[in-house]
Amino acid sequence: MPYTAEDPRHWSADELRARIPGWGADVDPADRPSYPKQRYAPGETGAHWELPEQQPEHTPRERSIEHARLTPVFGTAAPLHGLSGAIRRFAYARYSEGRAAHWLLLVLGDRVDAIESHLRSLFTTHPDQPLTQTGVLSEGRRHGITSRFGHRRADVKHQWLDPILVAGPWILAVWGVVAVTRRAFSRR
Incomplete structure (x- = not known):
C-alpha cells in the first residue's frame, strides 16, 4: 500500500x-x-604514503575558498589568461561554490574567453569564418528549412533566437570597429 x-x-x-x-x-x-x-x-590499502606528494605549483592556481589547499595532483593544461582569467580568479577568491555568483562569474568568464578567442583569431593567418563554421550555408543546401516543419523537432521553438546569438556578436563587433574608425577620422 x-x-x-x-x-x-x-x-x-x-x-x-x-x-x-x-x-x-x-x-x-x-x-x-x-x-x-x-x-x-x-594497512589494507597498500598505499606507501599518508598523503601523496604535492605537485609543484609553478603558477598560482584557482581554488575554492572552502579548500585550504589544492589536491595533490591538478591539471595545468589550460592556465587562466586575459580578462576571462581575471574574472575566474575573482570568482574563486571572492565567492563560495555554494553561491550563484561564483558560478555566474565562471559562465561569464567562459563567454569572455570565447570572445577573446574570436578576437585573437582575427589577427592570425586563419581567422574564424562564421558563415562556414556555424553551418548557416548548409541550411539552404541540405533541406534545412523543410526539415524543420512536420517532424516535431525541438529546436523549432527557439530557432528565431539562433540568428541573434550567432550573428549578433559579429554585428556588434563590426559596428564597434566602424564607430571607432569614424571617431578616429572625425578628430583628424
Missing part, C-alpha cells in the same frame, strides 16, 4: 522485513558491499 495523506503509518523494520522480500539486506554493515570502503583500515 502506498504512503498517502490518509495513512501516516510508519512501518517498523520487522513489519517491512515481513512484507517486502529482501528489505533491510544492507542494514548490517557486514552485509554491505561498500562496507570495506567505509572502514578506516590504512
Whole structure:
C-alpha cells in the first residue's frame, strides 16, 4: 500500500522485513558491499604514503575558498589568461561554490574567453569564418528549412533566437570597429 495523506503509518523494520522480500539486506554493515570502503583500515590499502606528494605549483592556481589547499595532483593544461582569467580568479577568491555568483562569474568568464578567442583569431593567418563554421550555408543546401516543419523537432521553438546569438556578436563587433574608425577620422 502506498504512503498517502490518509495513512501516516510508519512501518517498523520487522513489519517491512515481513512484507517486502529482501528489505533491510544492507542494514548490517557486514552485509554491505561498500562496507570495506567505509572502514578506516590504512594497512589494507597498500598505499606507501599518508598523503601523496604535492605537485609543484609553478603558477598560482584557482581554488575554492572552502579548500585550504589544492589536491595533490591538478591539471595545468589550460592556465587562466586575459580578462576571462581575471574574472575566474575573482570568482574563486571572492565567492563560495555554494553561491550563484561564483558560478555566474565562471559562465561569464567562459563567454569572455570565447570572445577573446574570436578576437585573437582575427589577427592570425586563419581567422574564424562564421558563415562556414556555424553551418548557416548548409541550411539552404541540405533541406534545412523543410526539415524543420512536420517532424516535431525541438529546436523549432527557439530557432528565431539562433540568428541573434550567432550573428549578433559579429554585428556588434563590426559596428564597434566602424564607430571607432569614424571617431578616429572625425578628430583628424
